Amino acid sequence: MTERKPIESWLTDMDGVLMHEGVPVPGADSFIKKLRESGRPFLVLTNNSIYTARDLHARLNRIGLEVPVENIWTSALATAKFLDTQHPGGTAYVIGEAGLTTALHDAGYVMTDADPDFVILGETRTYSFEALTKAIRLINDGARFIATNPDNTGPSPEGALPATGSVAALITKATGKKPYFVGKPNPLMMRTGLNVIGAHSESSAMIGDRMDTDVLAGLEAGMETFLVLTGLTSQDDVDQYPYRPTKVVDSIADLVDLI
DSSP states (O other): OOOOOOOOEEEEESBTTTEETTEEOTTHHHHHHHHHHHTOOEEEEESOOSSOHHHHHHHHHHTTOOOOGGGEEEHHHHHHHHHHHHSTTOEEEEESOHHHHHHHHHTTOEEOSSSOSEEEEOOOSSOOHHHHHHHHHHHHTTOEEEESOOOOEEOOTTSOEEOHHHHHHHHHHHHSOOOEEOSTTSHHHHHHHHHHTTOOGGGEEEEESOIIIIIHHHHHTTOEEEEESSSSOOHHHHTTSSSOOSEEESSGGGGGGGO
16 A cells, blocks of 8 residues: 555544534544644535634634634535636525625625526525525526535434435426535535645545545545544444545544644
């Protein structure tokens, strides 16, 4: 096996790795503290496009995890970055929350329902039938279809909620057009994140709690990958996939000494 370069930068998922149902995972505070003290580049990632980086900074801070705003990378930010490189200064009809609309505004995009360049679908807790109908008609009229992430469901205290992937499937069924998904497991999200912190995949690691998004995205981006068992994946689940992480650990507490 080819010898990998030492890990100089870290990317980590948020839910299931640093926190679980609003409670910090034991060891998460030590991991973040040591990362910040080391000066190594790092990012906390999430496929959720609802919140801005400032929102997530405040949310993490409330549970004792001090992550600077510039070290948070969301699928909304990755989507805005992608569109800025593909079609700078474009127009979009957007279904989503402040995390997505703020990122697009900051990238120079104009929100409109009059002949937009793109229909962009993100996460929201209040999907509107009227908004979905508008999106379908705009796509049928030629707008290109982008979605922030392919997650089919999201968590809530009451149980699973339909998420971007499920709603995108509804629009695809009505239009015959599949979206381009920017978020994990698309390695584009990882590569743009690495560019933001000036890191290289050969000397970077990805920590996640899901084989089908976190580990797959890290693997395809050329990074070392660590699967933690504090989220949605158990040890028995790993063998169901045709690929493996670099290492499986019980929790992020087991990785503190690697920094």
